[in-house]
Amino acid sequence: MSPPRPATRRRIPIAIGAVAAAGVVGLGAFYGLGGFKRGAGGDPICSGAVELARKIAPLAHGEVAALTMATTPLRLPDLAFEDAEGKPRKLSDWRGKTVLVNLWATWCVPCRKEMPALDSLQAKLGGKDFEVVAVNIDTRDPEKPKNFLKEANLTRLGYFADSKAKVFQDLKSIGKALGMPTSVLVDGQGCEIANLAGPAEWASDDAIKLIKAAMQPMKAGS
Template sequence: MLRFLVLYLALSLGANAAAAADLEALKAGEMRKLVVFEEPLPTPELPFVDETGAERSLTEFRGKVVVLNFWATWCAPCREEMPSLDRLQAEMGGEAFEVVTLATGRNPLPKIQKFFEEAGVTRLPMFKDEKQSIARAMGIAGLPVTVIIDAEGREVARLIGGAEWDAPEAKAILQAVIDG
């Protein structure tokens, strides 16, 4: 049994470096800004709230690749980027993939609703990290920041700043993470 565990660990460590190299090879266009981690990082199991005020957690999304977007209603680049995240969710969202948007800091629900309405966003959740606990735990210093989380709940890549998340190069990277 121990032998299989050691073999599995060795294979998984090699696979992580290979997977990182595969993602690096796919970086083009705006995705050149994407930082790919050779070793995936753990994500915090801290709570955030949904539009009803119910507590939620990133652990709910285990088993799916997640694009976790940190944003705020006052953030101009967030306003530009959000429609592409909405289109990405429409195209790729499902059993294997989900876009999770997390309004960080003071973002009252009416302002989030108005932001989504003005931006034409209809498919994304209105989650809030009001106390910025997740943002702080993940070292989010500015907005927008988008984190790619693998199906095991680990951060595999991060992009600081806005991007067109439904562009072919972004979808290619995400599909590679989904395919493992």
């Protein structure tokens, strides 16, 4: 196994032992160990996302220094999950927007600590050009994650869930999820711009600047 990647400056503590993947059937890895393997990819429609990743790479520092920028054109699977009313949703529902896909669970301590920053990011940038799509993958009591968000007063994020955790397995199958939390920045065509293993201060100035830069193609086309 490759050695752990060097620690980067964050306000959110990364406690590797706290994210044991026992909460999801079949997981045996932790975030931050060996990084993400690169997906085979090669979808030509995603070449623009790779070029965008190259352009904004200098902004991946400070609180978002751990971001891995896309180097291979890769369209994500059309991830399927449900909204707060139990209605089916898919990643393609957000075509035309830059999206930060985040997978979280209440059993994941770093996930819970990261949620306020994601909620704040949605409040600051959420709209016609950008959305945080945070998908809960608790496989038991469906009310637990809802209660967590309510008690923490995290009201800006939309609630999405996959009680079978298939979204995790779908991302894992292309090398974009090895532990929790996991995030993928996606362009308006469903193509990977960057991914991150572990938590980040998503509401920080560093994150805001990078995501705004990633949104520029969307604004130019609107």
